[in-house]
Structures are given as C-alpha cells and as structure tokens.
Amino acid sequence: MxxxxxxxxxxxxxxxxxxxxxxxxxxxxxxxxxxxxxxGVSTGTLYHYFPNKQVLFEQLVEQICRQDMEVxxxxxxxxTRSQRIEALGQILIENQEYIIKQAVIWIDFCQYCSAxxxxxxxxxxxxxxxxxAISELLDLNNPQVAKFIWILVDGISINQIDNSDSFAVxxxxxxxxxxxxxEKHISA
Amino acid sequence: MxxxxxxxxxxxxxxxxxxxxxxxxxxxxxxxxxxxxxxGVSTGTLYHYFPNKQVLFEQLVEQICRQDMEVxxxxxxxxTRSQRIEALGQILIENQEYIIKQAVIWIDFCQYCSAxxxxxxxxxxxxxxxxxAISELLDLNNPQVAKFIWILVDGISINQIDNSDSFAVxxxxxxxxxxxxxEKHISA
Amino acid sequence: MxxxxxxxxxxxxxxxxxxxxxxxxxxxxxxxxxxxxxxGVSTGTLYHYFPNKQVLFEQLVEQICRQDMEVxxxxxxxxTRSQRIEALGQILIENQEYIIKQAVIWIDFCQYCSAxxxxxxxxxxxxxxxxxAISELLDLNNPQVAKFIWILVDGISINQIDNSDSFAVxxxxxxxxxxxxxEKHISA
Amino acid sequence: MxxxxxxxxxxxxxxxxxxxxxxxxxxxxxxxxxxxxxxGVSTGTLYHYFPNKQVLFEQLVEQICRQDMEVxxxxxxxxTRSQRIEALGQILIENQEYIIKQAVIWIDFCQYCSAxxxxxxxxxxxxxxxxxAISELLDLNNPQVAKFIWILVDGISINQIDNSDSFAVxxxxxxxxxxxxxEKHISA
DNA sequence: AATGAATGAGGTTTCATTCAT
DNA sequence: TATGAATGAAACCTCATTCAT
Numbered sequence: 001m002x003x004x005x006x007x008x009x010x011x012x013x014x015x016x017x018x019x020x021x022x023x024x025x026x027x028x029x030x031x032x033x034x035x036x037x038x039x040g041v042s043t044g045t046l047y048h049y050f051p052n053k054q055v056l057f058e059q060l061v062e063q064i065c066r067q068d069m070e071v072x073x074x075x076x077x078x079x080t081r082s083q084r085i086e087a088l089g090q091i092l093i094e095n096q097e098y099i100i101k102q103a104v105i106w107i108d109f110c111q112y113c114s115a116x117x118x119x120x121x122x123x124x125x126x127x128x129x130x131x132x133a134i135s136e137l138l139d140l141n142n143p144q145v146a147k148f149i150w151i152l153v154d155g156i157s158i159n160q161i162d163n164s165d166s167f168a169v170x171x172x173x174x175x176x177x178x179x180x181x182x183e184k185h186i187s188a
Numbered sequence: 189m190x191x192x193x194x195x196x197x198x199x200x201x202x203x204x205x206x207x208x209x210x211x212x213x214x215x216x217x218x219x220x221x222x223x224x225x226x227x228g229v230s231t232g233t234l235y236h237y238f239p240n241k242q243v244l245f246e247q248l249v250e251q252i253c254r255q256d257m258e259v260x261x262x263x264x265x266x267x268t269r270s271q272r273i274e275a276l277g278q279i280l281i282e283n284q285e286y287i288i289k290q291a292v293i294w295i296d297f298c299q300y301c302s303a304x305x306x307x308x309x310x311x312x313x314x315x316x317x318x319x320x321a322i323s324e325l326l327d328l329n330n331p332q333v334a335k336f337i338w339i340l341v342d343g344i345s346i347n348q349i350d351n352s353d354s355f356a357v358x359x360x361x362x363x364x365x366x367x368x369x370x371e372k373h374i375s376a
Numbered sequence: 377m378x379x380x381x382x383x384x385x386x387x388x389x390x391x392x393x394x395x396x397x398x399x400x401x402x403x404x405x406x407x408x409x410x411x412x413x414x415x416g417v418s419t420g421t422l423y424h425y426f427p428n429k430q431v432l433f434e435q436l437v438e439q440i441c442r443q444d445m446e447v448x449x450x451x452x453x454x455x456t457r458s459q460r461i462e463a464l465g466q467i468l469i470e471n472q473e474y475i476i477k478q479a480v481i482w483i484d485f486c487q488y489c490s491a492x493x494x495x496x497x498x499x500x501x502x503x504x505x506x507x508x509a510i511s512e513l514l515d516l517n518n519p520q521v522a523k524f525i526w527i528l529v530d531g532i533s534i535n536q537i538d539n540s541d542s543f544a545v546x547x548x549x550x551x552x553x554x555x556x557x558x559e560k561h562i563s564a
Numbered sequence: 565m566x567x568x569x570x571x572x573x574x575x576x577x578x579x580x581x582x583x584x585x586x587x588x589x590x591x592x593x594x595x596x597x598x599x600x601x602x603x604g605v606s607t608g609t610l611y612h613y614f615p616n617k618q619v620l621f622e623q624l625v626e627q628i629c630r631q632d633m634e635v636x637x638x639x640x641x642x643x644t645r646s647q648r649i650e651a652l653g654q655i656l657i658e659n660q661e662y663i664i665k666q667a668v669i670w671i672d673f674c675q676y677c678s679a680x681x682x683x684x685x686x687x688x689x690x691x692x693x694x695x696x697a698i699s700e701l702l703d704l705n706n707p708q709v710a711k712f713i714w715i716l717v718d719g720i721s722i723n724q725i726d727n728s729d730s731f732a733v734x735x736x737x738x739x740x741x742x743x744x745x746x747e748k749h750i751s752a
Numbered sequence: 753a754a755t756g757a758a759t760g761a762g763g764t765t766t767c768a769t770t771c772a773t
Numbered sequence: 774t775a776t777g778a779a780t781g782a783a784a785c786c787t788c789a790t791t792c793a794t
Contacts, residue, residue, distance in 0.1 A: 028216030029303040032789055042755045043790080053789065107295055107346055115217040144354060148344075148361050155343015156336075158295055166332060173336050180372040181365040195778095220764055230780045235765065237778095404592030405679040408768055418776045419769080429768065483671055483722055491593040520730060524720075524737050531719015532712075534671055542708060549712050556744040571757095596785060606759045611786065613757095759791080766784070773776085 011049050014039050015060045023101035026108045027057050028115075058122055061109045064102050065126045071095060072133045081138055082179045088137065089175035092153060093168045100167065103157030149178065199237050202227050203248045211289035214296045215245050216303075246310055249297045252290050253314045259283060260321045269326055270367045276325065277363035280341060281356045288355065291345030337366065387425050390415050391436045399477035402484045403433050404491075434498055437485045440478050441502045447471060448509045457514055458555045464513065465551035468529060469544045476543065479533030525554065575613050578603050579624045587665035590672045591621050592679075622686055625673045628666050629690045635659060636697045645702055646743045652701065653739035656717060657732045664731065667721030713742065 021030055021038045032053055036043045050056040075087045092099050113123050127147070134146035156170045209218055209226045220241055224231045238244040263275045280287050301311050315335070322334035344358045397406055397414045408429055412419045426432040451463045468475050489499050503523070510522035532546045585594055585602045596617055600607045614620040639651045656663050677687050691711070698710035720734045 025303045026216065026299045028214070029299075031787080036756095044755050044792085045753080047790070048753065104299070108299070110346065111214045111217075111292070111296070115213045144357050145361065147347075147354075148358050151343045151347045151358070152340050153343075154347065155339045155341075158298065158346070159335075159339045159342065166335070169332050170336050170339070173333065176373065177365050177369040180368040184368040184371070185364065219762080221762090231765080232767085232780050233778070241764070401679045402592065402675045404590065405675075407766080412777095420771085420776050421774080423769070424774070480675070484675070486722060487590045487593075487668070487672070491589045520733050521737065523723075523730075524734050527719045527723045527734070528716050529719075530723065531715045531717075534674065534722075535711075535715045535718065542711075545708050546712050546715070549709065552749065553741050553745040556748040557741040560744040560747070561740065595783080597783090607786075608759050608788080609757070617785070755792105755794080757791105757793095759789100761788100763787070764785090767782095768780100770778105770780080771776105772778095 007049070011059070012063060014041075014046075014049060015056070015063045018056070018060055019064070019101065019105070022057070022060060022108070023104045026104075027053075027112050054116065054118070057109070057112065058118075061105065061122070061126065064105060065129060068102060069129065069133055071099075072137055075137055077137070081182055084138060085175055085178050085182075089171050092171050096167050099153070100157045100160050103154040106154060107158055195237070199247070200251060202229075202234075202237060203244075203251045206244070206248055207252070207289060207293070210245070210248060210296070211292045214292075215241075215300050242304065242306065245297070245300065246306075249293065249310070249314065252293060253317055256290060257317065257321055259287075260325055263325055265325070269370060272326060273363055273366050273370075277359050280359050284355050287341070288345040288348050291342040294342060295346055383425070387435070388439060390417075390422075390425060391432070391439045394432070394436055395440070395477065395481070398433070398436060398484070399480045402480075403429075403488050430492065430494070433485070433488065434494075437481065437498070437502065440481060441505055444478060445505065445509055447475075448513055451513055453513070457558055460514060461551055461554050461558075465547050468547050472543050475529070476533045476536050479530040482530060483534055571613070575623070576627060578605075578610075578613055579620075579627045582620070582624055583628070583665065583669070586621070586624060586672070587668045590668075591617075591676050618680065618682070621673070621676065622682075625669065625686070625690065628669060629693060632666060633693065633697055635663075636701055639701055641701070645746060648702060649739055649742050649746075653735050656735050660731050663717070664721040664724045667718040670718060671722055 017039050018035055021035060032043055032046060035056070036046045039046065046056075050059070071091060072088070074091055075084055077084065079087065110123065112118065113120055130150045131143050131147045134140070134149055135143060138146070138149075140146045152174055153171075156167065156174065160167050205227050206223055209223065220231055220234060223244070224234045227234065234244075238247065259279060260276070262279055263272055265272065267275065298311065300306065301308055318338045319331050319335045322328070322337055323331060326334070326337075328334045340362055341359075344355065344362065348355050393415050394411055397411060401410075408419055408422060411429075411432070412422045415422065422432075426435065447467060448464070450467055451460055453460065455463065486499065488494065489496055506526045507519050507523045510516070510525055511519060514522070514525075516522050528550055529547075532543065532550065536543050581603050582599055585599060596607055596610060599617075599620070600610045603610065610620075614623065635655060636652070638655055639648055641648065643651065674687065676682065677684055694714045695707050695711045698704070698713055699707060702710070702713075704710050716738055717735075720731065720738065724731050
C-alpha cells in the first residue's frame with residue numbers, strides 16, 4: 001500500500017519536472033531522451049513509470065488542470081463580481097510565467113489531439129472543468145461566457161512567446177473589458 | 189522551348205493547397221511526403237519549389253498574412269467604431285473556417301519559431317502588420333489594444349478545434365465586449 | 377558530315393570545361409546540375425551530348441589521357457636519359473596546376489572503376505598508354521619502371537591538395553632520385 | 565544493471581570492421597546502411613556510436629594513422645640507413661594488402677576534406693605524424709624527403725586497385741631508388 | 753527498479769535521369 | 774536542339790520503444 005502511494009507521487013514529481021520542457025518545445029519537438037535527461041533518469045526508467053510518450057503528456061495535462069483549479073480557488077469569493085475579476089487578473093499576473101506555460105501546453109495538447117487522432121474525451125473533460133470553475137467563480141449562468149474568458153487568457157498567453165513584457169498589460173485590458181461588459185449587459 | 193510556368197504563381201498555388209493540411213496537423217506532424225501527396229506532386233517537385241520544409245512553412249505564413257490583410261480591408265471604414273467592430277466580427281464569422289485555420293497555423297508558427305530557434309524576424313514583422321491593420325481599422329492609438337484584439341481572435345479560434353459551433357457565439361461576445369469597453373473608456 | 381565534326385568538337389569543349397570541377401570535387405561529389413551550370417547549359421542539353429554521368433566522366437578521362445600524351449611528347453628526345461628526365465620534370469613543374477588536377481581525376485577514376493564495378497577496360501587501356509609513352513621517352517625496356525614513374529607523379533600530385541607549394545620540390549626530388557637510380561643500375 | 569560495454573573499445577572494433585568497405589568503395593560511395601550491414605548492426609546502433617558518417621570516417625582515418633605508426637615502429641633501428649630502407653620496404657610488402665587499403669582511404673580522406681570543406685586540421689596533423697615517423701626512422705633532417713617517401717608509397721598503393729601483383733615489384737623499385745639516391749646525395 | 757544499447761520504421765532531403773514543350 | 778520541371782529511389786539521420794542485464 002505505501003509503495004503504491006510512493007510510485008504515484010514519484011510520477012507526479014516526474015511530470016512536474018517535464019513542465020518547462022514541454023512548454024518550451026512542444027510535444028512533437030521533445031524527444032523521450034530529452035525528457036529522461038531533464039528528469040535525471042534513463043529512458044528505461046521513464047518507460048517504467050509511463051507506458052509511452054502520449055500517456056506521459058496526457059497525465060501532464062491532467063496535472064496542470066488540477067493545479068489551475070487550485071490557482072482559481074485562490075480568489076476570495078466574498079467580493080463583487082468586478083472585484084473578483086480584478087482579483088483573478090491579479091493572480092494571473094502574479095503567476096504570469098506559469099500561466100503562459102500552462103496555456104502553451106494546453107494549446108499544444110489541443111493540436112496533439114487533432115493530429116494524433118486521439119479521442120477527445122480528456123480534452124472535453126478538462127475543458128468543462130475550466131468552464132465550471134470560472135462559472136462558479138464569477139456566478140455566470142452562461143457557460144459560453146465562462147469558457148470564453150479562459151480562452152482569452154490562453155490567447156493572450158500564447159502570444160507572449162517572444163515579448164513577454166506585455167502580459168500584464170493585456171491581462172489588465174482583459175480585466176477592464178470584462179468589467180465594462182458585465183456592467184453594461186449583466187447586473188452584478 | 190521549355191514548359192512555361194509562372195514559378196512564383198505556382199508556388200502560391202502549392203502553398204494554398206498546403207493550408208488545410210498544416211492547419212489540421214501542425215508543422216511538426218506533417219511529413220513532406222504528406223505535403224507532396226496533398227499537392228499531387230512528387231517530393232522532388234516539392235523541393236524544386238521550396239528549398240526545405242521550413243521555408244515552405246514560412247512562406248505559407250507569409251501568404252496567410254497577406255490574405256488576412258485583405259480580409260481586414262473588407263470592412264467599410266465609413267462607419268462608427270462600434271459599427272466597424274461589428275462589421276469585423278461579421279467578417280470573421282463569415283470566414284469562420286478560414287479564420288480558425290489561420291489562427292491555428294499562426295500559433296503553430298509561434299511555437300515553431302521558439303522550438304527550431306529560427307530568427308523571430310518574420311514573426312515580429314508579421315505581428316506588427318496585424319497590429320497596424322487593426323489600429324488603422326479601429327482608429328486606435330494604443331498599439332497594445334490592437335494587438336490584444338487580434339490575440340483574442342486567435343485565442344477563440346484555437347479553441348474551436350473540436351466543437352466549432354461556438355465560434356460565432358464567441359466572436360459575438362468579443363464584439364459586445366469590445367463595444368462595451370470602448371463606450372466606457374474611449375470616446376468613439 | 378560537317379555537323380558530326382561540330383558535335384564531336386562541342387563535346388570536347390564541354391569536357392574541357394568540366395575538368396576543374398571534377399578535379400576539385402571528385403566524381404561522386406559533383407552533381408549533374410553543377411556540371412550543367414559550369415558548362416552554361418541545361419541538364420537536358422548535357423544529356424543530349426552524353427548519355428549519362430558515367431560516360432561523361434569516362435570521356436573526360438580519355439580526353440585527359442590524350443592531352444597528357446601531348447605533354448610528354450614535348451620532351452626533346454635528342455638528349456641523354458638524365459637530361460630527358462630533367463626535361464620531363466621541368467615540364468611537369470611548368471604545368472603543375474594541370475598535372476595535379478589530372479592526377480586527382482585519374483585517382484578518382486580508379487576509385488570510380490572499383491566502386492561502380494565498371495569494366496576496367498578503359499582503365500587498363502589508358503594505363504598502358506602512359507606506360508608506353510614513358511617507356512619510349514626514357515628508352516626503358518622494363519615496363520614496370522615506366523609505370524612506376526608515372527605512378528610516383530600521381531602520388532606526388534595527389535598530396536598537393538592542401539599545400540601546393542611543395543610540388544616543385546618533390547618533382548625535383550623525384551628527378552634526382554631517378555637519375556641516381558639509372559646511373560647506378562642501368563647504363564644510359 | 566546495464567549491459568557493460570567498453571564503448572570506446574567497441575567503437576574501435578566497429579571502425580576496424582569498416583576498413584575494408586571504405587577502402588573498396590570510398591567514402592562517398594559507401595552508404596550508412598551498407599556500413600551498418602557490414603558491422604552487423606542496425607543504422608540506429610551506428611548512430612549510437614558515431615554522431616554521423618563524417619565523424620565515423622574521420623575516426624577511421626585516425627585509427628589507421630595510429631596503426632601505421634605501429635607498422636613503422638616495427639623496423640629495427642640498429643641498422644644502416646640502406647638496411648632500414650630495405651626493412652621498411654619489406655614490411656610494406658608483407659603488409660601489402662593493408663598498406664594498399666590504408667593508402668586508398670588516405671587519398672579518399674584528402675578528397676573528402678576538400679570536397680566537404682571540412683577543416684584540414686586533422687589532415688595536417690596526421691600528415692605531420694607520418695612525416696615525423698619517417699624522418700625519425702631514416703634519420704632525415706629534410707622533412708620534404710620524409711613526406712616524399714610516404715607519398716610515393718601512397719602513389720604506388722593507389723595504382724594497385726586492379727592488378728595488385730606489381731606492388732612488391734614497385735616497392736622494391738622504390739627501395740632501390742631511395743638507396744641509390746641516398747648513396748649519391750647524402751652520406752649514410 | 754533501473755540502465756542504456758539496440759532496433760528499424762519513417763523522417764527530410766538529394767540527385768541522376770526523363771520528357772513535354 | 775534546348776530547356777528545366779518533374780520524378781522517385783535512395784541517401785543520411787532520428788527517435789519512440791524494447792529488453793538483456
């Protein structure tokens with residue numbers, strides 16, 4: 001029993017160590033040897049913990065999703081919607097580096113699903129988790145709006161690859177835009 | 189007398205025929221053999237028109253940018269800003285399929301630049317062309333806002349890979365949000 | 377009739393123009409496109425005058441052999457053997473650049489014959505032409521000695537690829553060595 | 565525990581097994597698949613031990629040079645110069661097959677350096693090692709003479725490709741010629 | 753559990769040669 | 774005659790995966 005927990009925990013550690021590498025190069029451009037080297041293990045060991053590269057990637061995406069849920073939970077819900085939007089924006093800016101990488105990996109995962117003709121189950125499932133988390137956070141009853149917001153965060157993140165100094169500016173713009181939109185269309 | 193062919197024009201035709209394939213699979217997942225097959229030529233012919241896969245991809249990105257400039261130009265400038273925003277949204281929705289693919293390829297190109305350590309010259313140059321085109325269209329003096337808008341369109345587009353029925357809804361949301369933002373913050 | 381002569385002559389011109397290219401790169405490293413470019417014609421034209429790359433190369437080797445026979449003939453035969461050896465050495469030094477290239481191509485041709493499993497007929501035939509020419513020039517009755525001399529010239533030539541200033545020195549050494557040998561072993 | 569293998573030693577074994585193939589066909593005419601087949605391994609394994617075909621070839625040349633130094637060392641130095649020359653000739657004749665192949669590869673390497681525009685460092689370095697070894701063996705103070713001798717051996721070797729029965733005759737001729745030369749020009 | 757040597761299918765690219773014009 | 778676009782076999786090389794140790 002305790003052994004199993006250790007294995008599971010070690011797997012999580014390995015996944016965490018992969019994060020930067022996948023964010024930087026993308027699934028298709030990372031070799032298993034590079035992964036093994038980054039993790040400080042042999043390729044044999046890598047294949048001992050993960051059946052193949054695809055599963056490794058999918059588990060990484062799941063791990064990221066779980067972490068993102070935690071990030072979103074940090075927002076204090078005892079505030080007006082505008083305040084919560086600003087708080088979310090603030091958290092994104094504070095975790096800028098992580099958020100950008102997470103978005104890059106997510107987009108990479110979307111392409112991976114279409115390119116490798118992998119079943120979208122995981123993709124759809126994670127997608128709806130984000131949708132729900134944002135919906136709850138901002139008391140939205142239109143799921144499209146919730147998804148929309150997270151999509152915009154991705155959009156902004158991805159385009160930071162080269163000049164990452166504008167991330168904060170753009171998240172701020174997004175924040176203001178959302179506030180203006182909600183003020184005009186939906187009563188808080 | 190040799191076969192007379194407008195090489196430059198034929199190159200453009202070939203690039204156009206690649207568009208769907210790259211949008212669907214992504215640069216790293218498309219093989220040159222697949223490209224040749226899609227184009228209905230041999231790999232030898234492919235390499236007769238493009239020195240290598242990278243240049244082929246870069247020229248495709250350039251072609252897309254030129255086409256996008258044409259799409260943006262379609263908006264009638266004799267309207268209020270809100271009207272122009274709506275017109276732009278309308279055009280995006282009308283060209284939904286193309287816009288999504290274009291965005292997917294663009295994001296792929298961003299990753300390609302970072303993964304292959306290709307010089308960013310082309311990336312930055314194209315980036316600023318979009319910025320300028322949007323700035324002119326909406327009379328913006330803050331370039332960050334212009335870039336921001338196009339980034340959001342990319343963000344929305346990318347996430348359509350699997351359920352593309354929400355594109356129109358999300359572009360509509362973006363339109364309304366931009367209008368609300370400009371009404372509140374910037375006089376038309 | 378005159379047409380045929382022209383074609384033949386044009387072929388010789390083309391071959392002459394290939395000489396430097398083959399000497400510099402070697403048969404296997406020269407592409408037909410490079411040859412065509414060097415000749416200022418299209419690949420189609422190249423294949424109009426020569427059935428393929430192999431025949432082109434073989435004809436070049438033949439042409440070189442004919443030219444070498446002319447070089448050797450320049451030696452005035454009304455001299456002692458030692459004088460004739462020195463005269464030959466002098467001619468080699470005067471034509472240093474040509475001699476080196478000719479030797480490089482010849483060695484390349486030897487390798488070509490073994491690598492491509494081409495029949496050695498041409499090789500043997502040319503070999504014996506050199507043997508005879510040297511035998512006649514130096515009044516040798518041992519054909520091995522004649523061949524030996526030409527082989528040494530090749531050996532010296534090939535090793536000039538990088539520091540070609542020692543060619544004259546080494547031909548001079550060869551000359552002295554031959555003279556010493558003949559003085560000791562064979563009466564002039 | 566992993567399979568224990570002395571990588572460096574295995575590399576040397578692999579190189580030794582390549583020797584004949586390269587001698588017979590030449591660098592440009594040997595394919596990596598042929599090499600792998602000759603070595604009895606897969607192409608993947610080949611690339612596990614050598615980063616690419618060029619480096620493989622260069623390491624082969626280095627290995628050959630080291631072996632040649634051993635061959636030259638076999639000559640007993642407690643003899644007159646004439647005797648040492650004869651002893652060297654004898655060793656060359658005894659190792660005829662190896663010497664010819666070694667020479668063919670060396671010449672191939674010279675062409676390889678010029679054709680592939682590889683830096684000549686290795687070539688010059690090896691060149692000087694031969695020069696020194698011969699100089700020491702025959703107590704020569706003129707390095708040109710030392711280089712000259714080895715060049716002649718190469719020249720003779722290369723021309724044996726097709727009728728290798730004359731090698732001994734020609735090495736014998738070279739030996740006599742050198743003795744005659746030294747008797748006349750340089751006191752033993 | 754851990755290693756890394758070994759595999760070989762499949763990737764990108766080259767190039768001798770052909771052929772419609 | 775002359776052209777050069779087109780071909781596709783085959784070159785070099787990579788990399789996910791396996792397996793003996």
